[in-house]
Amino acid sequence: MTSIQLVVFDMAGTTIDEDNVVYKTLHKVIKEIGYDISLKDVLTIAAGKEKFQAIIDILKTNIDQDNLSQKAEQSFLRFKKELDEAYSTLTVKTFPGVDDFLIDLRKNGIKVVLNTGYNSKVASLLLDKLGWTQGQSYDALITADDVDKGRPAPDMIQKAMTLFSIEDSSLVLKAGDSIVDVEEGKNAGCSITVGVLSGAQTKEQLASAKPTYILNNVSELRNILL
DSSP states (O other), rough: OOOOOOEEEESEEEHHHHHHHHHHHHHHHHHTOOOOHHHHHHHHHHHHHHHHHHHHHHHHHHHHHHHHHHHHHHHHHHHHHHHHHHHHHOOOEEEETTHHHHHHHTTTTOOOEOOOOOOOHHHHHHHHTTTTBBBBTTEEOOOOGSSSTTSSHHHHHHHHHHHHOOOOGGGGGEESSSSHHHHHHHHHHHHHHEETTTSSSOOHHHHOOOOSSSSSSGGGGGHHHH
16 A cells, blocks of 8 residues: 555646647747747746746747846736637546546545646636546645745645645655656655656656656556555
8 A cells, every 4th residue: 555645746748638738839929929949849948837937948048138037028928818818719638547546546545736837827727627626636736826936846745745734745746747847746855756758748858857657647656556
């Protein structure tokens, strides 16, 4: 029987399949303001991060420091507007087996927290589209709005631990589809970190962060946790 008491799962690309629309929108906006960058590079630089920070990190590779702040602000406002438009018509779904897996984790006494580099508005919209409710599919949602420092800082995981009075980080598992998800888990002291191949980054990229496991789908953790 696992000793894990809390799992912290990333949302898009890990538990929710939204076809990388956030990074595709980010890529579109960066191109529209005149900078040539591939979607692959956007995924490499931005995956898992709070999205304003992701834009800064992308623009750092394209513009001089003097214009960085202004361009980042302009890009972020444009990105939020275009993402709202994209999400208004987007169909989202879960990855195979994830719905039942989350419910079974909770039935077995394991707390399920969803965390994300999105803001609360976008995260809540995704959950509404899926029909996921707190207390049934998950125990808590923690977004970039809820902490001072986004990934790879451990703040979101530490907030989740505080919510459920868990003081020992070895009782926590973190899973996500990006290097910064794995780094977030390691920085929080999680005993198990998991990279999944259902989202933004490749096996080689995830392997560079040295997670405990690399899995095709987060529901493959059933055999480990249950």
